[in-house]
Amino acid sequence: MWRLFQYPLCPFSRKVRFACAVKAVPVELVLEKPWERRDEFAALNPAGQTPVMQKGEITLIDSAAICDYFEETVDRVPLLGSGPEDRAEARRLIAWFDQKFYAEVTAPLLSERMYKRLYSKQAPDAGAVRTASRNAEGHLDYLDFLLDRRRWLSGPAFGLADIAAAAQISVADYLGGIDWDGHEPARIWYSALKSRPTFRPLLAERMEGLPPPSHYDKLDF
Numbered sequence: 001m002w003r004l005f006q007y008p009l010c011p012f013s014r015k016v017r018f019a020c021a022v023k024a025v026p027v028e029l030v031l032e033k034p035w036e037r038r039d040e041f042a043a044l045n046p047a048g049q050t051p052v053m054q055k056g057e058i059t060l061i062d063s064a065a066i067c068d069y070f071e072e073t074v075d076r077v078p079l080l081g082s083g084p085e086d087r088a089e090a091r092r093l094i095a096w097f098d099q100k101f102y103a104e105v106t107a108p109l110l111s112e113r114m115y116k117r118l119y120s121k122q123a124p125d126a127g128a129v130r131t132a133s134r135n136a137e138g139h140l141d142y143l144d145f146l147l148d149r150r151r152w153l154s155g156p157a158f159g160l161a162d163i164a165a166a167a168q169i170s171v172a173d174y175l176g177g178i179d180w181d182g183h184e185p186a187r188i189w190y191s192a193l194k195s196r197p198t199f200r201p202l203l204a205e206r207m208e209g210l211p212p213p214s215h216y217d218k219l220d221f
């Protein structure tokens, strides 16, 4: 079985887990806290980042490379769309969430509300949290805009763009950075994802010492 080195609030690991669940690829979770800088983990991934997937002699690193690998090797449930234009649009949105949303929302929230609280024992910087939440608001506006025009984020079919977005948003939501009020299209889309058996195990998981807000795993939020 594939082993996935991850921790519960790593959005890139959530993306890989969700994609593997949809493709029915069984995965064994291995807890890895990248900030602990374990030598054995550095030997596996010189970048020292989660997620890493390993099976026998094969080591896969980077969520985009990992998702591409399973898209190429597992026919079940294609996740990138059928034509080159569909795939380009899906990849644009995957990069949007992996890079832009992560830099503007998820990474500052992880730093302020997870890392400082659990590890460096500092108070969060309220200004940084406010800025991340304001940025999240802008991203939800963009989701509403897309979902007013499309059934799923990159087009008519559910795919990796939805998975990448749900991975980032679920972590930001866990950390209290998402205000769903006034975002009906995004809320309906996220509620549909939350009800999927392939996504529910992610929502059931908790980061030790850091409980999520009460609405976090509710279908009606």
Ligand SMILES: N[C@@H](CCC(=O)N[C@@H](CS)C(=O)NCC(=O)O)C(=O)O
Residues within 6 Å of the ligand: 009, 010, 011, 012, 034, 035, 047, 048, 049, 050, 051, 061, 062, 063, 064, 098
């Ligand atoms: N591009 C990478 C990003 C992975 C990433 O940034 N992982 C974070 C955890 S969410 C990490 O390991 N950070 C520790 C570090 O960069 O030293 C991917 O998509 O897998």
